[in-house]
Amino acid sequence: MNFQDIIFYTFSAILIASSLGVITFRNPVYSALLLVLAFVSCAGLWLLLEAEFLAIALVLVYVGAVMVLFLFVVMMLDINLDRLREGFWKWFPFGALIALVMIGEMAMVLMGKHFGLEEMPIPKGQSADYNNTRELGRLIYTEYAYAFELAAVLLLVAMVTAIALTLRHREDKKSVNPSDQVKVKKEDRLRIISMPSAKKE
Amino acid sequence: MDFIQQQFIMLLGTQWGSMLFSLVTNVFFIIVIIVPLLLGVAYLTFAERKIIAYMQIRVGPNRVTFFGIPWLRGWGQPIADAVKAIMKEIVIPTGANKFLFILAPVLTIMPALAAWAVVPFSPELILADINAGLLYILAMTSMGIYGIIIAGWASNSKYAFLGAMRSAAQVVSYELAMGFALVCVLMMSKSLNLGDIVSGQQGDSFLNWYLIPLFPMFLVYLISGVAETNRAPFDVAEGESEIVAGFHVDYSGMAFTVFFLAEYANMILVATLTSIMFLGGWLPPIDIAPLNLIPGIVWLLSKIAFILFFFLWFRATFPRYRYDQIMRLGWKIFIPITLVWIVVLGLIMQLPESVRDLPPLNIWF
Numbered sequence: 001m002n003f004q005d006i007i008f009y010t011f012s013a014i015l016i017a018s019s020l021g022v023i024t025f026r027n028p029v030y031s032a033l034l035l036v037l038a039f040v041s042c043a044g045l046w047l048l049l050e051a052e053f054l055a056i057a058l059v060l061v062y063v064g065a066v067m068v069l070f071l072f073v074v075m076m077l078d079i080n081l082d083r084l085r086e087g088f089w090k091w092f093p094f095g096a097l098i099a100l101v102m103i104g105e106m107a108m109v110l111m112g113k114h115f116g117l118e119e120m121p122i123p124k125g126q127s128a129d130y131n132n133t134r135e136l137g138r139l140i141y142t143e144y145a146y147a148f149e150l151a152a153v154l155l156l157v158a159m160v161t162a163i164a165l166t167l168r169h170r171e172d173k174k175s176v177n178p179s180d181q182v183k184v185k186k187e188d189r190l191r192i193i194s195m196p197s198a199k200k201e
Numbered sequence: 202m203d204f205i206q207q208q209f210i211m212l213l214g215t216q217w218g219s220m221l222f223s224l225v226t227n228v229f230f231i232i233v234i235i236v237p238l239l240l241g242v243a244y245l246t247f248a249e250r251k252i253i254a255y256m257q258i259r260v261g262p263n264r265v266t267f268f269g270i271p272w273l274r275g276w277g278q279p280i281a282d283a284v285k286a287i288m289k290e291i292v293i294p295t296g297a298n299k300f301l302f303i304l305a306p307v308l309t310i311m312p313a314l315a316a317w318a319v320v321p322f323s324p325e326l327i328l329a330d331i332n333a334g335l336l337y338i339l340a341m342t343s344m345g346i347y348g349i350i351i352a353g354w355a356s357n358s359k360y361a362f363l364g365a366m367r368s369a370a371q372v373v374s375y376e377l378a379m380g381f382a383l384v385c386v387l388m389m390s391k392s393l394n395l396g397d398i399v400s401g402q403q404g405d406s407f408l409n410w411y412l413i414p415l416f417p418m419f420l421v422y423l424i425s426g427v428a429e430t431n432r433a434p435f436d437v438a439e440g441e442s443e444i445v446a447g448f449h450v451d452y453s454g455m456a457f458t459v460f461f462l463a464e465y466a467n468m469i470l471v472a473t474l475t476s477i478m479f480l481g482g483w484l485p486p487i488d489i490a491p492l493n494l495i496p497g498i499v500w501l502l503s504k505i506a507f508i509l510f511f512f513l514w515f516r517a518t519f520p521r522y523r524y525d526q527i528m529r530l531g532w533k534i535f536i537p538i539t540l541v542w543i544v545v546l547g548l549i550m551q552l553p554e555s556v557r558d559l560p561p562l563n564i565w566f
Binding site: 029033057060069071072133175 | 216217220336339347350362369376393525526
């Protein structure tokens, strides 16, 4: 057991413990925060695999943006746990079925030899000047350009849809239009009238 | 250094000895970076009070001195403030979530300090010379928001919660503009390594710095940096006239001071990154005899101080933004500007070689 193994087992232990916490804690805010911890320790494991771009992208995208919005929503909503637990036994068989399928898939991956699958060799360590980000960029923009563009368009469509669904113009809203404010002239707002001074009684 | 490494290897064996040696040396270098940084933070608060005082025709702190030396009056103020903060009681409100309440300030200052690992102070002086330095910085600064959100929620107070929500929305919006501005920088330098980004700006004079071809991006980055650190005029997360003190309204003593430290450490970090990415880092403004003999770290520190002065100047000059205007500036002005500039930059980089060799394009491309 060397130094790297210790780091690996530490990160793995944190990852498993925090993932268990995500589904067992009753307070949704705790669950969301533990999911953040799970992401961070997962990023640590990816760094050990020399996938630094993926590891940092995981922290940047999921920890830095997605989970912030998650927490935002979880903290704003007053989640009623009793109502969530109502349909537990009704949906339990369905959930158990999905869990079984996932366990089967995981087992097939982990015990590849017994299922007649080719086992991937352990990737070779790369030299110090090997740049993960550059290689990934080269692959995405040359070999997988169309797949990448498709995924990007899909995301764009989802984004436009989300905005279009929530955008509505309300008549009673009292917001001001900044460009109207900038364009306004003195004559529009101010009226100078000449008024004879009144004599003091 | 080699001698100490030999001792470690002799005592603990090849593998464990060299591992422990690198651990010890890294901890040592971390202390070498963090201690001056925290001193810088302390004296930045002093500089802020003095500079804003002079801008408002006041004197500022001018009492506390060291050993009664008259011309050092005021310079003891940050030390006195620190001692006062340590002495104060940390009040934890009833109904607050104790664990998260204490964790929040820690989570705020952690990324502000961790980001310094990849900052190059001179060509040799860098703790971790990793090839994804810029991404690492982005990832670290994006984690700073958690402290604020958790502080707002754990305080169990409406004012704190409102401040945290405002801050979360603001930071997430400005991070996008900031990221796009950095995309321009890495398109110019073709590297994510901060040292390479500075080397890419090497040349005869300051005309080679990315400040000039990326001037709009410099403005976007600086203003987004002010917004990211929740400084005036973007300090609606604190907004003392509306929500008392925002997310840290319930904090006192050292717990409050840690938030305060994190804000100023983040300011120094943004100033450092701005000087590294747009103002040529350790490079002198003109590469001639008296200027290029000054060590690079002096140039870097003076550039950082210059940018920090802007932060203080903004605070003394501008009134606070209204919240919808902050969002409008981030989403409707900065993001379109940065996206257009990325396209323009890409087009220039794809111009034929003969066109790119014409002045002034040959300076940068």
